[in-house]
Amino acid sequence: MTLEMFLVYFIKAFAVAMFAMNVGVILTWVERRMRGMIQDCVGPNRAGIPVPGPIAAMGALGPALGAAAAIGYLAFSGADEAPEEGWGMVAFQAAIFMLWFTTACIARVVGRRGPENSFDAFIQSLGTPRSIVGLGLVLHLVTLAVGLLVDTAEVRTVLFRAGVSLLVFSIVGGAAYVALSVGKERFVRIRLIGLLHPAADGLKTVFKGDFVPPNADKFLFNLAPFISFFPALVLLAIVPFGPALCFGSTETGGIDFGAFQGVEAAGGVCESARLSLQVADLNVGILYYFAIAGTGIVGAALAGWASDNKYSLLGGMRAASQMVSYEVTLGLTVIGALMVYGTVRVDEMVRWQAEHTWGLFAQPFAFFLFFAASVAESKRIPFDIPEGESEVVAGYFTEYSGMKFSMFFFSEFIAVVTGSTLMAAVFLGGWHLPFVTADGIRVAVGETVYFEAALAPGAVLAISALGFIGKVLTLALLQVTIRWTLPRFRYDQLMRLCWRKMLPASLVNVMATAIIMLAIDSASPATVRGLEVAGDWTMVFLAGAGMAAGVAAIVFLLLPRQKDRLVVSTAARYAEAMGGTRTAKMEA
Amino acid sequence: MEPLDLALDEAEVELPTEPMLLNVGPSHPAMHGTVRCVMELRGESIERVDVQVGYLHRGFEKMCERGTWTQVFPYVDRCNYVSPMLNNVAFALACEKMLGIEVPERCQWYRMILGELARISDHLTCDGAMAMELGAFTPFLWMNKAREMVWDVMEEETGARLTHSFGRVGGMAAPPTKDFKEHTLAATRQILKIVDECEKLLYGNRIFLDRLEGVGYISPEDAISLGWTGPCLRAAGVPYDVRKAYPYLKYGEVDFDVPVGTNSDCLDRFMVRIEEIRQSARIIEQSCERMPDEGPVNVDDPRVILPPKDEVYTTIEGTIQHFKIVMEGLKLPAGEVYSYTEGGNGELGFYLVSDGSGTPYRVRIRPPCFLVTAGLEKVITGQMMADVVPCFGSLNMIGGECDR
Numbered sequence: 001m002t003l004e005m006f007l008v009y010f011i012k013a014f015a016v017a018m019f020a021m022n023v024g025v026i027l028t029w030v031e032r033r034m035r036g037m038i039q040d041c042v043g044p045n046r047a048g049i050p051v052p053g054p055i056a057a058m059g060a061l062g063p064a065l066g067a068a069a070a071i072g073y074l075a076f077s078g079a080d081e082a083p084e085e086g087w088g089m090v091a092f093q094a095a096i097f098m099l100w101f102t103t104a105c106i107a108r109v110v111g112r113r114g115p116e117n118s119f120d121a122f123i124q125s126l127g128t129p130r131s132i133v134g135l136g137l138v139l140h141l142v143t144l145a146v147g148l149l150v151d152t153a154e155v156r157t158v159l160f161r162a163g164v165s166l167l168v169f170s171i172v173g174g175a176a177y178v179a180l181s182v183g184k185e186r187f188v189r190i191r192l193i194g195l196l197h198p199a200a201d202g203l204k205t206v207f208k209g210d211f212v213p214p215n216a217d218k219f220l221f222n223l224a225p226f227i228s229f230f231p232a233l234v235l236l237a238i239v240p241f242g243p244a245l246c247f248g249s250t251e252t253g254g255i256d257f258g259a260f261q262g263v264e265a266a267g268g269v270c271e272s273a274r275l276s277l278q279v280a281d282l283n284v285g286i287l288y289y290f291a292i293a294g295t296g297i298v299g300a301a302l303a304g305w306a307s308d309n310k311y312s313l314l315g316g317m318r319a320a321s322q323m324v325s326y327e328v329t330l331g332l333t334v335i336g337a338l339m340v341y342g343t344v345r346v347d348e349m350v351r352w353q354a355e356h357t358w359g360l361f362a363q364p365f366a367f368f369l370f371f372a373a374s375v376a377e378s379k380r381i382p383f384d385i386p387e388g389e390s391e392v393v394a395g396y397f398t399e400y401s402g403m404k405f406s407m408f409f410f411s412e413f414i415a416v417v418t419g420s421t422l423m424a425a426v427f428l429g430g431w432h433l434p435f436v437t438a439d440g441i442r443v444a445v446g447e448t449v450y451f452e453a454a455l456a457p458g459a460v461l462a463i464s465a466l467g468f469i470g471k472v473l474t475l476a477l478l479q480v481t482i483r484w485t486l487p488r489f490r491y492d493q494l495m496r497l498c499w500r501k502m503l504p505a506s507l508v509n510v511m512a513t514a515i516i517m518l519a520i521d522s523a524s525p526a527t528v529r530g531l532e533v534a535g536d537w538t539m540v541f542l543a544g545a546g547m548a549a550g551v552a553a554i555v556f557l558l559l560p561r562q563k564d565r566l567v568v569s570t571a572a573r574y575a576e577a578m579g580g581t582r583t584a585k586m587e588a
Numbered sequence: 589m590e591p592l593d594l595a596l597d598e599a600e601v602e603l604p605t606e607p608m609l610l611n612v613g614p615s616h617p618a619m620h621g622t623v624r625c626v627m628e629l630r631g632e633s634i635e636r637v638d639v640q641v642g643y644l645h646r647g648f649e650k651m652c653e654r655g656t657w658t659q660v661f662p663y664v665d666r667c668n669y670v671s672p673m674l675n676n677v678a679f680a681l682a683c684e685k686m687l688g689i690e691v692p693e694r695c696q697w698y699r700m701i702l703g704e705l706a707r708i709s710d711h712l713t714c715d716g717a718m719a720m721e722l723g724a725f726t727p728f729l730w731m732n733k734a735r736e737m738v739w740d741v742m743e744e745e746t747g748a749r750l751t752h753s754f755g756r757v758g759g760m761a762a763p764p765t766k767d768f769k770e771h772t773l774a775a776t777r778q779i780l781k782i783v784d785e786c787e788k789l790l791y792g793n794r795i796f797l798d799r800l801e802g803v804g805y806i807s808p809e810d811a812i813s814l815g816w817t818g819p820c821l822r823a824a825g826v827p828y829d830v831r832k833a834y835p836y837l838k839y840g841e842v843d844f845d846v847p848v849g850t851n852s853d854c855l856d857r858f859m860v861r862i863e864e865i866r867q868s869a870r871i872i873e874q875s876c877e878r879m880p881d882e883g884p885v886n887v888d889d890p891r892v893i894l895p896p897k898d899e900v901y902t903t904i905e906g907t908i909q910h911f912k913i914v915m916e917g918l919k920l921p922a923g924e925v926y927s928y929t930e931g932g933n934g935e936l937g938f939y940l941v942s943d944g945s946g947t948p949y950r951v952r953i954r955p956p957c958f959l960v961t962a963g964l965e966k967v968i969t970g971q972m973m974a975d976v977v978p979c980f981g982s983l984n985m986i987g988g989e990c991d992r
Binding site: 310392485 | 608610617618632719720721722723724725726729730733743744789793795796798799972973975
């Protein structure tokens with residue numbers, strides 16, 4: 001292996017590990033924020049890094065000036081050439097986005113602490129942050145529509161110049177506002193909406209005491225968290241995060257990174273060299289997942305056994321039996337998918353889905369069974385009996401403290417991430433998005449093409465990778481929501497669900513899949529073509545549903561919240577009169 | 589050497605096992621901090637259990653014998669700390685029974701409203717905690733949100749959120765505030781909304797129902813012979829509610845139902861509490877309607893009630909009266925009395941003995957929890973380890989009241 005390839009693999013592995021850990025941290029944060037939302041309070045978002053005001057001001061202004069300079073240079077260094085097609089609109093939309101985003105942020109700050117000068121008053125007169133965001137979105141739509149109607153070279157040039165100028169202005173303006181307002185403070189707490197809180201918690205556990213029970217098996221006790229943590233992380237190695245990239249090849253047959261040829265088409269193969277966006281191109285594919293996931297069980301069981309604690313033992317036993325049982329269902333549900341896709345390689349599964357239809361439609365039952373089994377594998381509510389805190393205290397990691405506890409805790413979140421990535425790859429089309437092909441966007445049902453637009457390979461790659469990450473996050477958030485909604489099973493109910501309901505269901509799924517596949521094999525060409533068109537229609541449905549969900553989410557977020565103050569207690573009134581020394585909850 | 593018995597059924601070949609002895613508590617999440625269960629487990633099921641209470645014993649009854657009658661109020665606050673107002677009212681009623689006085693009508697309604705608010709908070713806490721211990725966190729947070737509203741009203745009325753010490757012999761520490769009715773009704777409406785929401789979330793949930801249905805059965809006969817009262821007894825199908833059976837305050841004049849269960853399992857106990865919240869809301873509504881806005885709150889008896897502060901500072905009579913009540917205590921006539929009301933968990937009784945001095949001779953509290961917890965052993969023997977959680981939760985053992 002050349003040094004170059006080694007570096008490539010290292011970067012891939014590092015990026016994937018960082019992805020898993022960061023999403024894990026974000027999930028921890030989401031879980032806490034969700035708790036806060038249920039209680040109508042903000043949740044823990046107070047952790048912050050105190051930074052001296054002037055330094056914070058420089059921290060805000062410096063990158064902004066750098067970014068502005070870079071944008072200005074890139075945009076205007078091409079002298080008087082007209083911008084390439086599309087870039088005018090992109091620049092203008094980016095400018096509008098930056099403008100409303102900055103204004104809304106400032107409006108929120110001003111709304112909280114009250115206007116201090118005439119600029120603040122002006123921003124406040126524009127409306128609430130919500131209405132500013134709404135206005136910005138409307139502006140996006142209007143400019144897009146107008147841009148499509150009037151599309152000449154002059155307009156494009158004007159749009160481009162105006163857009164870049166506005167973009168630079170709003171970046172610098174926003175940063176300058178921040179710098180002016182924080183520069184005079186002695187210390188500013190950088191909070192990042194509480195995202196630092198889980199990170200701070202993680203850091204804290206490193207410095208905590210590491211207690212080992214006196215009668216524990218010290219070696220196994222120390223080994224268990226690693227056995228639990230490691231498999232959760234390395235599972236991600238087989239998941240493709242984007243379509244493969246095609247490069248030219250060097251004389252020795254290696255990859256020529258200078259000659260980028262584009263994104264590999266779903267049906268085709270790269271002409272010369274190919275760089276896949278997954279850590280390991282294993283030909284055993286998804287079998288690797290089951291092999292490694294099985295190792296995670298050992299960690300939990302070992303921890304339970306080595307802790308010399310009866311609760312740990314109970315928890316470890318529960319963990320072992322639960323995970324072994326659900327592993328069976330997990331494997332059997334995937335069998336159906338394997339039959340349809342005709343491969344065990346995850347990247348090829350994604351390509352099949354890109355060509356035909358998502359696994360969600362090809363294997364609907366398998367998806368739900370897999371989802372349930374995957375939640376069970378991650379040992380989270382409603383399947384968290386190995387660590388059900390009200391029964392067996394903390395289950396198999398009762399005796400763990402400090403960083404070892406954190407590893408167990410975190411491996412659970414990473415298991416959520418890995419489970420979600422696999423689900424997204426096997427059932428939700430992986431990096432494939434409806435109508436996004438290797439060359440651009442192509443809306444077609446059967447033979448009829450409704451819309452076609454070319455996109456640069458970089459854009460296709462970015463859209464695909466972001467789409468995949470979006471799917472993973474959605475699935476992970478869904479699991480967090482489930483955690484806040486459902487109670488946990490009892491041990492016997494859990495086993496009954498697995499062996500008496502899910503296992504037979506997955507077997508039936510395999511049989512039904514086999515029968516349907518045989519039927520399709522012997523069906524007439526017309527039926528097969530009909531199925532292909534149906535596959536296209538599922539894409540139309542997905543695209544429509546995705547857009548509707550997006551619009552619904554935006555509308556929901558923009559709707560003003562009204563909270564009536566029903567019980568205004570004396571203490572709260574006093575606090576208000578004193579300038580809000582205590583943020584009293586006055587809603588009832 | 590004898591040949592192995594090949595005809596032996598394989599199911600009968602078992603490794604020798606012995607039950608595992610597990611100490612659950614007193615420091616265990618499901619034990620609410622103050623109970624210890626020594627369990628003999630065979631696998632996950634409980635073969636035998638020994639419930640030991642008393643870890644929170646603080647000697648309240650003995651402490652009561654040191655001060656004056658009025659100084660008992662803070663102690664009863666700390667018995668059932670989930671619904672302290674009910675204890676306050678119950679103790680005040682016991683003293684008044686001994687004195688043979690009755691508080692003015694306005695105060696009676698006031699006590700009822702505050703008491704029912706406290707009952708709502710008690711039931712919300714119990715049901716919420718029960719759901720939380722089963723892993724359903726959201727209902728717990730919602731119910732706690734609703735409880736906050738009760739505490740908001742209480743804070744506005746009494747100045748304290750948890751331990752109000754608001755009751756007085758012969759009245760209350762202060763008259764209702766100006767916005768009392770408005771606040772109470774607003775909070776009640778909102779609480780009912782939240783309760784409806786929780787119900788929707790839980791009763792439609794198969795996992796939740798599976799965890800509670802048929803778990804923790806106790807026969808009505810057993811419940812009665814153990815001395816159970818309150819929601820747990822009513823869940824067993826016995827419609828005994830002190831408010832209906834022996835009405836006190838104005839409970840005879842308001843219209844409310846006593847919900848009873850049929851299966852006597854954890855789910856019934858859960859549902860009875862939810863339904864009682866609704867009934868309490870009904871009582872609050874009617875009481876708010878009928879409570880007069882004007883009129884005295886305290887009895888007009890200078891031997892019982894402290895004089896107003898300005899009189900204490902300006903007149904010699906006021907000063908002396910204040911001094912005598914504070915320093916010597918109320919003079920309850922010599923004798924004994926047993927007064928009982930419906931507390932959060934059942935019949936809350938006070939057995940008072942007075943020797944005619946200003947100091948209680950004996951204050952005996954009949955805590956509903958203690959008798960209910962006595963049935964825990966019967967309820968969980970033979971169940972699975974995980975069933976201890978809903979069973980114990982549904983009995984609503986309050987450490988302070990149980991151990992005193």
